[in-house]
Amino acid sequence: MPDPLISLVVAGLLMGLSALIFWPEKGLLARWQNNRQITHRILGEDALKHIHKCDIKGRRPTMESIAGSLHIGTNETAVLINELQSQNLVQVVDGDIHLTLQGRDSALHIIRAHRLWERYLAEETGYSEADWHGQAERFEHQLSADELDVLAAQLNYPTHDPHGDPIPSASGEMVAHGGQPLTALPLDAPGQIVHLEDEPPMVYAQLIAEGLHVGMPVRVTEVTAERIRFWANGDEHILAPIFANNISVVALPEAPPQPEVESASLNDLQPGEAAEVLSISPNCRGMERRRFLDLGILPGTIIQAEMHSPGGGTTAYIIRGALIALREQQANYIKIKRQQPEVAV
Amino acid sequence: MTTYTPNMNEMGSGTAVPPSPTPQTDILRTAETLRWQIGQNFHEQLMEDIYTEAARIADRAVTRPNEKPRFDLDRTIDRIVTSRIWGFPLMVLLFTVVFWLTISGANIPSGWLSALLLDTVHPLLKAGAAAIHMPWWLSGLLIDGMYLATAWVVSVMLPPMAIFFPLFTLLEDFGYLPRVAFNLDNVFRKSGAHGKQALSMMMGFGCNAAGVVATRVIDSPRERLIAIITNNFALCNGRWPTQILIATLFIGGLVPAYLAGLVSALAVVSIAVLGVLLSFALSWGLSRSILKGEVSTFSLELPPYRPPRVWQTIYTSVIDRTLIVLWRAVTFALPAGAIIWLMANVTIGGTSIAEYLINFLNPLGLLIGLNGVILVAYIVAIPANEIVIPTILMLTVLVTGITGVGAGAGVMFDMNGSAMKGLLDTGGWTLLTAVNLMLFSLIHNPCSTTIYTIYKETGSKKWTLIASLLPVAMGFIVTFLVAQVWRLVTG
Amino acid sequence: MTTSNKINSHTASECATCPAHHAGNLLKLGVDMSDFDYVVALAGNPNVGKSTVFNALTGLRQHTGNWPGKTVARAEGGFSYGDGRYKIVDLPGTYSLLSTSKDEEVARDFILFGQPDVTIIVVDATRLERNLNLVLQVLEITDRAVIALNLIDEAKRHGLEVDERRLARDLGVPVVPMAARQGEGIAELLQAVHEVTTGQTVCKPHRVKSESTAVRHALDKLVQQLLAQFPSLPNARWVALRLLDGDQRIVEAVCSGEIDDLISQEPVQRPEDLLITLEAA
DSSP: OOOHHHHHHHHHHHHHHHHHHHOTTTSHHHHHHHHHHOOHHHHHHHHHHHHHHHHHHTOOOOHHHHHHHHTOOHHHHHHHHHHHHHTTSEEEETTEEEEOHHHHHHHHHHHHHHHHHHHHHHHHSOOOHHHHHHHHHHHTTTOOHHHHHHHHHHTTOOSBOTTSOBOOOTTSOBOOOOOEEGGGSOTTOEEEEEEEOOOSHHHHHHHHHTTOOTTOEEEEEEEOSSOEEEEETTEEEEEOHHHHTTEEEEEOSSOOSSOOOOOEEGGGOOTTOEEEEEEEOTTSOHHHHHHHHHTTOOTTOEEEEEEEOTTSSEEEEEETTEEEEEEHHHHTTEEEEESSOOOOO | OOOOOOOSSBOOOOSSSOSSOOHHHHHHHHHHHHHHHHOTTHHHHHHHHHHHHHHHHHHHHEEOOSSOOSOOHHHHHHHHHTOTTTHHHHHHHHHHHHHHHHHHHHHHHHHHHHIIIIIIIHHHHHHHHHHTTOOHHHHIIIIIIIIHHHHHHHHHHHHHHHHHHHHHHHHHHHTHHHHHHHHHHHHHHHTTOOTTHHHHHHHHHHOHHHHHHHGGGOOOHHHHHHHHHHGGGSOOTTTHHHHHHHIIIIIGGGSOHHHHHHHHHHHHHHHHHHHHHHHHHHHHHHHHTTTTTSOOOOOEEOOOOOOOOHHHHHHHHIIIIIIHHHHHHHHHHHHHHHHHHHHHHOEETTEEHHHHHHHHHHHHHHHTTSOHHHHHHHHHTTTOGGGHHHHHHHHHHHHHTOSSSSSSTTOOOOOOHHHHHHHHHHTTOOHHHHHHHHHHHHSSOOOHHHHHHHHHHHOOHHHHHHHHHHHHHHHHHHHHHHHHHHHHHHO | OOOOOBOOOTTTTTOTTOGGGGSOOEEEOTTOOTTOSEEEEEEEOTTSSHHHHHHHHHOOOOOOOSSTTOOOSOEEEEEEETTEEEEEEEOOOOSOSSSOOHHHHHHHHHHHHSOOSEEEEEEEGGGHHHHHHHHHHHHHHOSOEEEEEEOHHHHHHTTOEEOHHHHHHHHTSOEEEOBGGGTBTHHHHHHHHHHHHTTSSOOOOOOOOOSOHHHHHHHHHHHHHHHHHSTTOTTHHHHHHHHHTTOHHHHHHHHHTHHHHHHHTOOOOOOGGGOOOGGGO
């Protein structure tokens, strides 16, 4: 029989060691796998993607910009570009770097993979928004064209990723969102968010934190050099222009009839009160959103709160004749307009 | 990247579209182009159109009463069973009654069955085998091994299930169970689980395999997996007897006789409560680690109350749940009985396989405060926890070489309390062994019936493996820690 | 296990007005589904008494818990009525057929590709609006359906009055009020099923019009193209809708031409004089 103290210490060390190795995402094994994935091929593909992005944005890709976006040295970049050139993926003419037709196909494939994967994560998994981009950056290099076709079919051939970026079709077709930056929207004109830029991650995180999503109606009420004040889906937001510029909007043809009011969510209903659904937050997606639709929760539906769970956190509502319990967090997705003016308690 | 002036309609060379366009692919191409035009919320528009139309048609066909009915039975019942004051006490009361009926009601038929199958039929079969001069190994394998293990499982398992499941089903048919899920949802939400897990857990107290099947009502993938993986921590019918027996012998024995019953009951209940707490903790951990990527949704419909049809319910729940579960248990008990008998009777160099195994596992067993006999018993008792105690007794006799006890190598048997305590003491058991056995009985792999059911329900080898190995790893860790700390404290 | 317990069409003695009065006896065949002439699909929302109807027709005792979504697997049984033998398939209870959950896929695929001779849609009379959502979706796919307006007793208790004739006219398919738990309306349901399968009743199911002009335009274009390729496709509009929604299964079916097979089994056209107009039913 070993001494209990020694065996405790040994076991503690063993468990600590295995945690160090096997811990998801931060463990040694996970890091090793991660590092292993940044291979030469991936660097090449990332470079193609960068050049394509520059093309679209009308900027000139340079050795320096490529080196910067891939986090590698300029010498290494030069070698990389040479290799891409010998594979007939890029052409360097007078110091200008261009994609060949073949190179653009490769770039579009990577973009398609990235955006489809983000769409997949948003619709079919439980990962949170902050995780999407990072995961897609990894998986975009691992999916073959055939796998992408299967994925697209499984996702019902989506046209846009969750940030509002168009997903190139298998044949390379892509219609861009055609939006303008939020700052360019005239004051008090109705608009709709069509795209949220997910890079840099820090700015994107701020946009998510504000609860902004593609599809939300917006109306700008104030623009100054320091800040832009606007309503989005019944909530007022104030952002610095640098943040607001990462939001793309399109102008809507006609003004919504009612003036913006701070809308209530289903959570604000007390048992016995009824309200009409205005919208379901775009933040609610995938299976959860489909479930709502199935249950008959749609704009215009009348919902009456019936009773709170004695444990709290969950409330039962009468929705189209059925008694259905929803959690607080879900009820928050549902914006409502109260049926009768509030009765003083 | 302040301005974004996208390049419209980029074209690349196609890869997916077949080279020779057929009318069919033409149609698909048209659909693809149109998809860009109709906008992203097409699906929702469609649903809206249908629901609007449904509302219009329903409105025309239904005449509603002008005034609200003064008395709505459903709402009244709901107001009571989900009230802040009465909701929880009512729930506790109802389930106490269900469990009390199950436990006290099952004792009698269990006694009859074991008297019939174990004390009457078994000797008869042995006599019959002897009369037709069946070789000893064949009658041992068939009657002492396979028959006895199966009979044991049936007599312990059948009566409680035949009482518990119909009662449970009656509550279900009435419509009460969704209200329980509603009442308890908050606790489960905080641990990342679904309110309906309360019910699969409750069902798990009857039988884990049935509990796993009951998770079907959870329609969210992540929460359903959580409910399946943690169901094992609901102390099932097959394990209650072990807990009660060990608690009575070892823990009840620590206090004066008049307190013994109370203390041992408390010990068993705290094990059951520990199981519930563990399943909350594990739910919490799972939803934040390996199950993070699974889709999570919540919807809980509270259906109208309907008077249950008692006889049909009893009939269907016996057919649906009890017999199916029992059948699966029997198919696993048969080979297990054969293996137990063979292990005790096949000898290599004068030592049985069982003894080899026990000696091999003994150091590990002692390290975690158990012993080799217990570990071997748990390995061979994977098919059904009911046979753990008889197997332990048989193996202890085999190892200690005591004569005059039991019915021969490989034959499981039962005995009365004080004699059993004496036998186990001879086998080197201490209070630590007893406590750790109780812990290990709660925290170990699910029985093979449950494992098989998990595989059937999830259709995934990965989740089946996790659901099977995670608890047993936890069991080893918990018993190990308890053993070391115990030894440190007691010197 | 064949449980063939012959019972008289139970209302025969008590209800001479029953349409089933003279229309032959129900023979519950349990799991015996050999040599069937017709296939009947049983669809409906969760918890509307679908399994009760199934059990009443087949004499089987499928468990019917008071839980939404209890029937997870597809159950099958048989019965014979008049001179026809029927195989009946109990589909999982769903709220919708559009959201591609596993259950919905099973139900949708069976109604479309299983080509039942008639689909019974069980609806809860107390929550008609919610239930009609599924009904309308089923009617988009198939034009041979019967509505079993179940729990009519519960509706009465709540003071609701459902005008089933109006409903039948609006939906374009027969509607049979019933209280399946009490066994009321089973005979009428069988008669309606019999009439639809034999073509005595021809359904003209209601189809939902889209509110959006863009969608209508897109649909018209696609329907035109579909009909050019598959001229007798009975539910071209629905197929077009599914293509626009990107439904993988339908895309495959169009691509492989499988959708064409669905047409060949259309029932033979029946002489007009056999029609029983629904208003008169």
